[in-house]
Amino acid sequence: MAAPHILIIGSGSVGRRHAKNLAAEGCTISAVDPRGDRLRQISKELTVVGCFETIEQGLHVEAKTLTGVVIGSPTAYHVPQCRAALQANLPILLEKPVAPDLAAAEALVGLVANSKAPLLLGYTWRWWPPLAQVRKLLAINAIGAVRHVRFTMAAHLADWHPWERYQDFFMAHAEQGGGALLDESHWIDLALWFFGMPESVSARVEKISDLEISSDDNVDMLLAYPRGLRVSLHLDLYARPHERTIRFSGEKGTILWTASPNRVAVAHGAEGKWAETDYTCERNYMFVAVGREFLAVARGEAKPSCTIEDGARVLRVIEAARKSHASGTVVRL
Numbered sequence: 001m002a003a004p005h006i007l008i009i010g011s012g013s014v015g016r017r018h019a020k021n022l023a024a025e026g027c028t029i030s031a032v033d034p035r036g037d038r039l040r041q042i043s044k045e046l047t048v049v050g051c052f053e054t055i056e057q058g059l060h061v062e063a064k065t066l067t068g069v070v071i072g073s074p075t076a077y078h079v080p081q082c083r084a085a086l087q088a089n090l091p092i093l094l095e096k097p098v099a100p101d102l103a104a105a106e107a108l109v110g111l112v113a114n115s116k117a118p119l120l121l122g123y124t125w126r127w128w129p130p131l132a133q134v135r136k137l138l139a140i141n142a143i144g145a146v147r148h149v150r151f152t153m154a155a156h157l158a159d160w161h162p163w164e165r166y167q168d169f170f171m172a173h174a175e176q177g178g179g180a181l182l183d184e185s186h187w188i189d190l191a192l193w194f195f196g197m198p199e200s201v202s203a204r205v206e207k208i209s210d211l212e213i214s215s216d217d218n219v220d221m222l223l224a225y226p227r228g229l230r231v232s233l234h235l236d237l238y239a240r241p242h243e244r245t246i247r248f249s250g251e252k253g254t255i256l257w258t259a260s261p262n263r264v265a266v267a268h269g270a271e272g273k274w275a276e277t278d279y280t281c282e283r284n285y286m287f288v289a290v291g292r293e294f295l296a297v298a299r300g301e302a303k304p305s306c307t308i309e310d311g312a313r314v315l316r317v318i319e320a321a322r323k324s325h326a327s328g329t330v331v332r333l
Contacts, residue, residue: 003028004295005049005065007058007090009081010073011038012170013161014095017284018070020046021291027067032058055084066090068298074170075177079104079111086115091298093290095122097185097318098311100177105308105315112308120294120304121311123189127289130264130279131190134248134257138194142266144252149194149231151187151246153180154239157211171237172213179215180235181205181318189306189314190246191223191231197313198223198231202330203321209238221321224330 004027008019011033019029023046030050031042039051052058059066068091071081079099085092098105098121112119125131138146158166171178191198203221211217217237224230244259253268262279296302320331 002065004067004298005030005062007032007055007062007066007069008042009055009058009069009071009085010077010095011035011042012072014287015070015072016042016045017287018072018093018291019048021284021288022070022295023047024288025291025295027295028065030058030062030066055081059084059088059090063088068092068294070294071095075100075182076175078177079108082108082119083111086111086117086119089115089117091117091294092119093122093294094119094308094311096124096189096311096314097177097182098308098315100182102312102315102319105312109308109312118297118304119308120290120297121306121308122290123186123193123306123310123314124286124290125186125190126193126306127286127293129281129285130257130262130277131246133264133277134246134255135194137255137264137266138248142253143248143250143255143268145227146195146229146248146250148249149191149229149246151191151231151233151235152243153184153187154234154236155242155244156240157213157217157237159240159242167212172211172215174215178213179217180219180237181216181321184219184235185314185318187233187235187246188221188317189310191233192310192313192317195225195229195231197333198225198317200224200330200332201317201320201324203324205321205325209236211238213237219321223317 006022006027008015008031011031023029031048032052032055033039034053069085070093072095170176205216206218208218219235221233246257248255256265265274265276267274324331
């Protein structure tokens with residue numbers, strides 16, 4: 001049996017990561033990027049059988065041998081690139097978020113529904129073992145009725161890709177789909193993964209730092225759920241040191257997840273004694289895991305666990321956050 005042949009769309013950081021991981025799984029890799037320097041870089045790091053400037057070129061040359069497509073390009077290009085892959089009837093692993101706005105996301109939902117090719121959406125924190133454990137704890141009511149959850153993602157943009165100027169990174173540009181709200185929608189997805197859709201959204205989506213960017217760098221959002229649950233999210237691109245934490249406050253106790261240290265801690269009662277579980281998994285684990293699921297989906301052995309519909313629900317919350325900021329009101333969903 002021939003090795004799976006995967007076309008990587010976007011040879012920047014996440015595209016190269018997926019390419020390396022899939023090559024380690026025995027896949028043949030081809031790559032697409034309009035930037036020749038990125039194609040040269042990925043070709044230095046692993047064996048690439050074909051390099052192309054556009055997805056149309058890659059699909060035309062490699063169509064008969066391709067097994068699937070990984071789309072890791074800036075968000076603004078996701079929908080047309082997915083359309084091209086779906087027209088070629090190729091399974092897709094799509095990096096989050098789905099699209100720059102809800103209308104584009106819903107258009108892609110329709111394209112996937114009318115295609116025989118599956119799409120797996122890469123909200124990769126769903127594959128992170130500590131967060132999977134947190135979800136299990138919530139499912140068994142480990143801390144009683146959850147009343148408040150606080151998500152914090154704070155990381156200075158200049159530290160993300162130290163090998164390039166942050167001003168050149170797509171995250172710095174609103175027109176390319178950059179910014180805290182869209183790119184860090186991982187945390188919105190996790191809120192929906194844990195608790196489902198909220199009843200209403202209120203938010204501030206702003207550019208408040210001295211960063212030289214046109215995208216938003218500060219998001220503060222409150223999601224209101226029935227049964228007395230409130231979820232707050234703070235996302236920013238300016239903070240140092242970096243922080244990724246989620247704190248779940250229940251009537252019987254608290255769960256605290258931290259990315260650094262890599263830990264889930266649980267406390268019960270007024271004394272606040274913490275039972276801590278440390279994890280040794282490294283960040284690439286989640287990308288390996290989603291890549292393996294993608295190959296299983298492409299073989300027809302599994303259905304996507306994170307779907308295009310999940311991604312559209314995230315965009316519904318993002319759209320509500322934008323409307324809330326613009327109007328200064330609470331937006332009901």
